[in-house]
Amino acid sequence: xxxxxxxxxxxxxxxxxxxxxxxxxxxxxxxxxxxxxxxxxxxxxxxxxxxxxxxxxxxxxxxxxxxxxxxxxxxxxxxxxxxxxxxxxxxxxxxxxxxxxxxxxxxxxxxxxxxxxxxxxxxxxxxxxxxxxxxxxxxxxxxxxxxxxxxxxxxxxxxxxxxxxxxxxxxxxxxxxxxxxxxxxxxxxxxxxxxxxxxxxxxxxxxxxxxxxxxxxxxxxxxxxxxxxxxxxxxxxxxxxxxxxxxxxxxxxxxxxxxxxxxxxxxxxxxxxxxxxxxxxxxxxxxxxxxxxxxxxxxxxxxxxxxxxxxxxxxxxxxxxxxxxxxxxxxxxxxxxxxxxxxxxxxxxxxxxxxxxxxxxxxxxxxxxxxxxxxxxxxxxxxxxxxxxxxxxxxxxxxxxxxxxxxxxxxxxxxxxxxxxxxxxxxxxxxxxxxxxxxxxxxxxxxxxxxxxxxxxxxxxxxxxxxxxxxxxxxxxxxxxxxxxxxxxxxxxxxxxxx
Amino acid sequence: xxxxxxxxxxxxxxxxxxxxxxxxxxxxxxxxxxxxxxxxxxxxxxxxxxxxxxxxxxxxxxxxxxxxxxxxxxxxxxxxxxxxxxxxxxxxxxxxxxxxxxxxxxxxxxxxxxxxxxxxxxxxxxxxxxxxxxxxxxxxxxxxxxxxxxxxxxxxxxxxxxxxxxxxxxxxxxxxxxxxxxxxxxxxxxxxxxxxxxxxxxxxxxxxxxxxxxxxxxxxxxxxxxxxxxxxxxxxxxxxxxxxxxxxxxxxxxxxxxxxxxxxxxxxxxxxxxxxxxxxxxxxxxxxxxxxxxxxxxxxxxxxxxxxxxxxxxxxxxxxxxxxxxxxxxxxxxxxxxxxxxxxxxxxxxxxxxxxxxxxxxxxxxxxxxxxxxxxxxxxxxxxxxxxxxxxxxxxxxxxxxxxxxxxxxxxxxxxxxxxxxxxxxxxxxxxxxxxxxxxxxxxxxxxxxxxxxxxxxxxxxxxxxxxxxxxxxxx
Numbered sequence: 001x002x003x004x005x006x007x008x009x010x011x012x013x014x015x016x017x018x019x020x021x022x023x024x025x026x027x028x029x030x031x032x033x034x035x036x037x038x039x040x041x042x043x044x045x046x047x048x049x050x051x052x053x054x055x056x057x058x059x060x061x062x063x064x065x066x067x068x069x070x071x072x073x074x075x076x077x078x079x080x081x082x083x084x085x086x087x088x089x090x091x092x093x094x095x096x097x098x099x100x101x102x103x104x105x106x107x108x109x110x111x112x113x114x115x116x117x118x119x120x121x122x123x124x125x126x127x128x129x130x131x132x133x134x135x136x137x138x139x140x141x142x143x144x145x146x147x148x149x150x151x152x153x154x155x156x157x158x159x160x161x162x163x164x165x166x167x168x169x170x171x172x173x174x175x176x177x178x179x180x181x182x183x184x185x186x187x188x189x190x191x192x193x194x195x196x197x198x199x200x201x202x203x204x205x206x207x208x209x210x211x212x213x214x215x216x217x218x219x220x221x222x223x224x225x226x227x228x229x230x231x232x233x234x235x236x237x238x239x240x241x242x243x244x245x246x247x248x249x250x251x252x253x254x255x256x257x258x259x260x261x262x263x264x265x266x267x268x269x270x271x272x273x274x275x276x277x278x279x280x281x282x283x284x285x286x287x288x289x290x291x292x293x294x295x296x297x298x299x300x301x302x303x304x305x306x307x308x309x310x311x312x313x314x315x316x317x318x319x320x321x322x323x324x325x326x327x328x329x330x331x332x333x334x335x336x337x338x339x340x341x342x343x344x345x346x347x348x349x350x351x352x353x354x355x356x357x358x359x360x361x362x363x364x365x366x367x368x369x370x371x372x373x374x375x376x377x378x379x380x381x382x383x384x385x386x387x388x389x390x391x392x393x394x395x396x397x398x399x400x401x402x403x404x405x406x407x408x409x410x411x412x413x414x415x416x417x418x419x420x421x422x423x424x425x426x427x428x429x430x431x432x433x434x435x436x437x438x439x440x441x442x443x444x445x446x447x448x449x450x451x452x453x454x455x456x457x458x459x460x461x462x463x464x465x466x467x468x469x470x471x472x473x474x475x476x477x478x479x480x481x482x483x484x485x486x487x488x489x490x491x492x493x494x495x496x497x498x499x
Numbered sequence: 500x501x502x503x504x505x506x507x508x509x510x511x512x513x514x515x516x517x518x519x520x521x522x523x524x525x526x527x528x529x530x531x532x533x534x535x536x537x538x539x540x541x542x543x544x545x546x547x548x549x550x551x552x553x554x555x556x557x558x559x560x561x562x563x564x565x566x567x568x569x570x571x572x573x574x575x576x577x578x579x580x581x582x583x584x585x586x587x588x589x590x591x592x593x594x595x596x597x598x599x600x601x602x603x604x605x606x607x608x609x610x611x612x613x614x615x616x617x618x619x620x621x622x623x624x625x626x627x628x629x630x631x632x633x634x635x636x637x638x639x640x641x642x643x644x645x646x647x648x649x650x651x652x653x654x655x656x657x658x659x660x661x662x663x664x665x666x667x668x669x670x671x672x673x674x675x676x677x678x679x680x681x682x683x684x685x686x687x688x689x690x691x692x693x694x695x696x697x698x699x700x701x702x703x704x705x706x707x708x709x710x711x712x713x714x715x716x717x718x719x720x721x722x723x724x725x726x727x728x729x730x731x732x733x734x735x736x737x738x739x740x741x742x743x744x745x746x747x748x749x750x751x752x753x754x755x756x757x758x759x760x761x762x763x764x765x766x767x768x769x770x771x772x773x774x775x776x777x778x779x780x781x782x783x784x785x786x787x788x789x790x791x792x793x794x795x796x797x798x799x800x801x802x803x804x805x806x807x808x809x810x811x812x813x814x815x816x817x818x819x820x821x822x823x824x825x826x827x828x829x830x831x832x833x834x835x836x837x838x839x840x841x842x843x844x845x846x847x848x849x850x851x852x853x854x855x856x857x858x859x860x861x862x863x864x865x866x867x868x869x870x871x872x873x874x875x876x877x878x879x880x881x882x883x884x885x886x887x888x889x890x891x892x893x894x895x896x897x898x899x900x901x902x903x904x905x906x907x908x909x910x911x912x913x914x915x916x917x918x919x920x921x922x923x924x925x926x927x928x929x930x931x932x933x934x935x936x937x938x939x940x941x942x943x944x945x946x947x948x949x950x951x952x953x954x955x956x957x958x959x960x961x962x963x964x965x966x967x968x969x970x971x972x973x974x975x
Contacts, residue, residue, distance in 0.1 A: 068886075070817075070967045071893065107928075111863065133889075140880045147919075152859070152926045159923055166919055170879070171912040177889065178904060181896040 002042055002049075003063040003077040006087065007125050009039045010094075014117035021110015032098050032113040036120075040091045046079055047476065053078075055130075056199055057486065058479035060084060067134065072184075072195035076131040080480035082263065082333055083127045085473065086256055089340045090127070093252040094120040097245035099455055100348050104244055104355065105153060112153060115145035119249060126257045130198040132180045135265070139176065139257070143169050146254065149246040150238060161241035168234040172221035179217030183269065186210060198269075202488045206270045215273035218266050219281070225258030226314045229288040236295075239307035240360075244351030247303070251310050251347055252340035259314070259336055262321045263329065263484050271489040274322070281322040282405075282412045288315030289419035297426040303350045303360045305430055306343065309386060312423060313339050313394070319409075319416055320401035326481055328404025333477040335397025338466050342385040342394055345459040349379045352452060353434075356444040362430070367439035374448040376435040378456045385463050387427035388420060393466025504552030504563040506545040507571050508616065511609040514538035518602050528597040532586040535601040536579060539608065543575040560622050562682070562751065567616040569820070569973035570747035574615060577739045577827050578608045580948055584831070584838045585732035587945035593843040594643055603640070604736070607633030611740050615747035619679040620669040623748060627665065627712075630744060631658045637733040638725060644846055650728025654737075657721045661711035668704025671697050681748075682755055712745045715805065716774035719798045723786075726794035731841055731848050734790055735834035738797050739827045746804070746823055753808060754816065754974075768805055772903060775802030776910040783917045789850045792917055793833055796876055799914060800826050803891055806903045810894035818887075818894040820970045821963075825875065825887035825956075832872040832952040836865060839945045852921055857929025865941075866925045868953045875956050877918040878911060883960040 013035030020027040046061045053062035055078055063077040079087070097116060105112050122142025129135035143166065151162035180196065187204040188194045195201070206214060220231070227235035235255075239247045267274050292312030299305040313335065320332035352375060353368070354360050369376040385392040398420075405413045448456065466473060502509055514535065521534050546568050549556075556563055582604060589597040610629030617623035635658070639651025673679055675697035676688040688698045710718035726734050779799025786792045804826070807818040840855075841848035849855075858866040875884030888911070895904045959966045 066964075067962070068964050068967065070964065070971070108860070108863075111859070137880050137885075140885070144874065144879060148926065151923050162923070163916070163919055167912060167915055170915055171908070174908045174911060177892060178896065178908065181889075181893050185893075185896050 001063060002046060003061050003079055003128055004065075004075075006039060006042050006128070007077075007121055009042065010035060010117040010121035010124070013038075014114040014121070017117060018110045018114040021108070021113075025106070025109040028109045028113050029098060029102060032117060033095065035117060036091055036095045036098065039124075040088070040095070043084070043088050043091060047084055051078065057483040059483075062130075067131070071133070072193065072197070073133045074131045074197060075134060076197060077128045077134075078130040079128050080483050081476040081478065082260070082480045082483075085333060085337055085476060086127045086253075086260060087124050089256075089337055090120055090123050090253050093248060093340060093344050096344060096348065096455055096459070097248050099451065100248065100351055101243070101245045102451070104351065108152065112149065115148045116245060116249070118142075119145035119149065120253070123249075123253045123257060127260060131196050132184065132198060132201060132265075133196040135198075136173070136176055136180055140170075140173055142254065142257070143173070146246065146250065149249075150242045153243040154241040154246065155243070156241070157237070158241045161237045164234045165238040168224055168231070172224040172231075175217040176221040179214045179221075182210070182217075183214050186214070198265075202268055202486050204269070207272060211270050212273040212276070215266060215270035215277065218261065218270070219274075219277060222258045222261040222266065223281075223284065223318065225261070226255060226318060227258070227288075227311050228284050228314060228318050229291045229311065230284075232288070232292075232311050235311060236304050236307040239310070239347075240301060240303045244347060244354075247307075247347040247351070248344045251307070252344035255310060255314060256336050256340060259317045259321065259332065262318075263332065267321070267324070267484055268486050268489045275324070278322045278324070282319055282409055285315045285318035285322070286412055286415050286419070288312060288318060289416050290315075290422070293419055293422035293426060297422055297429070300362050301360045302353065302362055302365070302430065302434060303347070305362075305426065306346050306350060306386075309423070309426065310339070310343055312419065313343075313386070313398075315419070316398050316401050316416065319405055319412060323401075323405045323408040325404045325408065326478075328401050329481045329484065330474050330477060331397045331400025331402075331404060333397075333481075334400060334466065334470055334473060335394060337473065338393030338397050338463060339386070341459050341462050341466075342382050342392075345378070345382045345456065345463075346386060348452075348455065349375060349382065352448070353379075356446060362433045364441075365434045366437040367435075369435045370439060371443060371445040372447045374453060374456075378448070378460065380431050380435060381460055382463070383427045383431055385467075387423050391464070391467045393463045393470070396467055396470045500556075501552065501554050502556050504549050504554070504556030505561060505616075506549040507542040507568070507575070508561070508609075508612055510538065510542040510545055511605070511612055514542070515602075515605045515609045518605055522598050522602070526596075526598050528589065528591075528601075529586070531598050531601045532582065535605050536582050536586075538605065539575050539579045539582065543572060543579070546572050546575075558618065559680075560618055561613075561616040562618040563616055565975060566751055566754065566973050567747060569970070570615040570743060570750075571612045573824065573827065574608060574611045574740060574743050574747075577743065577831060578604070578611075580828075580831050580835075580952055581732055581735045581739070583944050583948035583951070584735065584835050587942040587948070588730065588732050588838045588841070589843050593641070595641060600637065600640055603633045603636045607637065607736065607740060611744035614744035617681070617748065619681060620672065621679055623681070624662075624666060624669060626744065627708075628662060630741060631662065634658075634733070634737060634741060637736060638729040640733065641730055641843065644728075644730075646728040646847055647730060648728075650725045653721055653728075654725045657711065661708040661718075664704045664711075665708035668701040668708065671701030671704065675701065681752065709745055709749065710771070713742060713801050714794075714798055715771050715801050716778045716798065719775070719778070722794040722798060723782075723791040726797075727788055727790045727850065729790075730843065731790075731834050731838035731850075734793070734837070735831045738793065738830045738834065742797075742801070743823065743827060746819075749808070750816070750819060765809065768809060769903060772802045772805035772809070773906050775799060775805065776906055777802075777913075780910045780914040780917075784913065786917070787852050789837060789852055789855070789921065790834075790848070792852075792921070793830065796914070796917075797826075797830065799910060800876070802910075803888070803907060806900065806907060807891040807894050809900060809903070810891075810898040814890075814897055815894040816974050817967065817970055818890040820973060821890045821967065822887040824966065824970065825883045828952055828956055829872050829875040829882075829884055832949065832956065833869070833876065835945075835949050835952055836869045836872065839865065839941055839949060852924050855921065855925050856927050858925040860929055865949070868949055869925065870922050871953055871956055873918045873921055875960070877915055881957060881960045883956040883963070886960060886963045 051062035125138030296308035614626030783795035875882030878888035
């Protein structure tokens, strides 16, 4: 029941925030903040719980209620370590998104926050849904509010960016729907039962071309969301044009749903086909790392630069997922969380830069350290974190992924590691051009206030914690990684290898 | 003679005959609308009673079973919603006599209901013509609008032509089989080649007429002009009521025991479905008129429906009806928003996309509701259209219609463009602080109608089970 509340609270809260918009913007902001804090209070205690509903594997919480019995669709939720980490990340990032919108959003405040909360609710739903159709429902549900956030409150080219975002994700969403339906009917053919229950569908024997096509539909959709090369085209524009809160949510949370989908659904549901696609996926990962890094290097728009680095980092995630071992998967989970925090922080910083300088162009920056020392030092810190500086969270994630990949695909590992060099290049150049050098023009020298500094300190502490002592996080994720290798999947793999 | 089974038809007939009497007694638009609405409600409530009929009523003329009565129910519900919209749409300052509109309206509903239940070709034709003629009047009703007159004329000519196709087809069938009974013609036709060919020619003629009424490609040319020219409530009527009646006949024929479509017909329907999906969505891309977009969108939606019709089995049947329900409610809603914004005394409705600019800022609730309708048309949760689309895809996957599904996905993505464009336009800042014309004067019936349409779209989009259970009753 608590799991259902986790979803109901932000959905109802969104409605409440919209209504509060009739009274005052401040009321909206406070309501939204309280809603997310309440959600956090619901989510945190789940960590030490155990599911009261019997489900195979290690689950902290579960919920099940009939939804559309005609199709065997249930409102089935379950939370394990990975879900918990990502859900808590979602809520935390959501809180930061509300705080950064405090000054930035002045129009339609109520509707903005409603969309924000609904989009977060959709993302949390994605992380906890264990009925394939319910999962798809939430997958779609998080798009529409996000679309509004970009289309209404975005920057100059927001309409184009919003449409691009929607078409990419909606088109790939239809692929997911087809794959899910095909899988369910394959299951029905084999067992005579029509169901969308995750645990039942795992038992489906997905051999041959049909299984491969099912996998391909899911895979393409998820890597579109992950913004892997060559289906990344929506990401740079969308991230750049979205308002700060939108970019933060897109980069920190929505990208993660793609990685989560690969881990939770592609690998357990269609293990055979996923294994046969692994070489392609690994090369796509390498391609993303290098391509993203090189394009980031060439950007003059700071926000776009960060967007391209996301593509690069998500390349590591793709590699980590498709080397099929626990070390790499632990790295993936850690990198997802760390990237969520560091990129979120970077987008907040770019947002504040734009707020003060009215530009995102690196050429018009320079010398900010003298005017805005706090902003610049935090900026440097998070750029270094995102680059993978040892001692900070992202490094641990990327290292574990490379460590796990080494035993499986040495060549890929080597090339991926080479990708760290352009990463250092673009990071240092960004730092140099934005923060160092002479001041060219008069500008607003209003540095980070208490609100922003506090926000940054929390995020920085989290990144340092993840970098210095990641073990607790890995402990949370570890049992759930066994859920990603369920017995039916491993049995199916053994069967095919033997035959 | 036991008329229990035909109770809704009897009530509708009395209503259609009695309304002119009410006009004669007192010319009052509100009164006539209320009487018409009341009559539709009574007819709707009589359906459970009709379902319990011990003996079939008028078996030579009508097939009154769960399926056809279900469709009549659907027609009545849709009619009621549109009637409420129309009641608010025709304002007192309109330079015409408003009182005859409900008369035409009810006559058209009667025609659609007769069509939905027709057991022989004569009744089918009578129903079709009653409905069509009433619709022509309703399209051209605001005679001071040049666009409406043009649309009415266009519809008169084209529907007259399609009706004559149907009539000729009926003649050929009668000649070949000696029977006018829909269920018996195939069995009654002699096995010799000449009779068979005549039967096929006749069926083809009827198929052409049906294609016109359903506005599938290549019989869709009239749609955008008529939708754009007709006043908004009539637009909803043409998009929904007319299609419901024809679809009812089609589904009843497909569900007849022993009917299996030959491979050639299947291919033909497949081609029509593909062309309709693609053409509807592609042509809508270039439009700046909301009614035209809805017209093209309806072409695409009929294409989706044909996909479900090709999918055999219970899941396909229920998918068709479910989709029809979703389509009907959503279309009424979308036309309803236009009707609410427009003034019937103006030379045209508020139907340019650019006129919707800034609706989110001037009337957020209406804009949110319109967004819901557009999402439903595009098949995106949490709207009813999403579940409907899933249903059709499920039916398609079940029957392994992969090619059609691929086209459906592609055209669905194309369709997003123009739905999103409308939503974007509504989300943009208005040029001036002035609200849209008509915005301040949203009457109570209008609010009621919009709320009554949007609630089921949201509610059944989140929890569709009750609706599925209800529609399954039609196929027991």
